[in-house]
Amino acid sequence: MSSQIEIALDLVSVVSLMIISAGMIKDYLYYKMFGIRIFSFLSIDEIIISFADNLLYYLLILISSAFFLISFIANSEVLLPSISHLSLISRLVEYFGENIPALFITIALNAAILLFGYLRKKIQWFETLLNIILSWIAFWLLPIILFEFQISTDISNSGMSNHYIITMAISLALYSIMSAFNEAYKVKHYKHYHGTEVELEDEIITSDDTYYYVGHSKNYIFFFDSELKASEVWPIATVKRFKFIK
Known part of the structure; x- marks a missing residue:
């Protein structure tokens, strides 16, 4: 056993x-x-x-x-x-x-x-x-x-x-x-997150063809700018609301 x-x-x-x-x-x-x-x-x-x-x-x-x-x-x-x-x-x-x-x-x-x-x-x-x-x-x-x-x-x-x-x-x-x-x-x-809204403390970011949400962790949220070929990382504490489009 x-x-x-x-x-x-x-x-x-x-x-x-x-x-x-x-x-x-x-x-x-x-x-x-x-x-x-x-x-x-x-x-x-x-x-x-x-x-x-x-x-x-x-x-x-x-x-x-x-x-x-x-x-x-x-x-x-x-x-x-x-x-x-x-x-x-x-x-x-x-x-x-x-x-x-x-x-x-x-x-x-x-x-x-x-x-x-x-x-x-x-x-x-x-x-x-x-x-x-x-x-x-x-x-x-x-x-x-x-x-x-x-x-x-x-x-x-x-x-x-x-x-x-x-x-x-x-x-x-x-x-x-x-x-x-x-x-x-x-x-x-395929713009999987197209239309996804992230409400921050002072603005609302809506994913479009060039600037879009790519994911988040417990403490951070990640965006990517396809025109600048650059990523951005924001503290999750600045996020007030997510809106995902099904």
């Missing part, structure tokens, strides 16, 4: 580190696009909170691809002894042949996510498509690569569990990188 608790605690520690690291990557790259050194203005808890929406969407993608991943992991232990001598193409046929039901379920769920993203005003179709492509790479391609690695190196199944954790870490890091560039692109080119 104690060993199971230790394993659970270790897993929680690893997952927490993955989430914090992914959040740091995302925040750093996003604000870097606007010339802001964000870690001078953020604490660790704010990094996690700011990454929460991305994490929820990542989990949605994970769930949509989990049917194939779970089926793949379960069947891989059975397949390994019988297909290790086959060619790569033959092994790929076996991989997908044994997981056809899960494959169709995953495709259907990914299609539903794509449709949901297309219908949402604030979610561009290309970002949903990128998320789905990333999920296919992370939860389909990487496990197959790891399985092939297992065949070539003949490592134990217990050792493969660490490789699946690595798969998750890589996929989360890729997702955070993509999210950062995607969100910065939307703010700059």
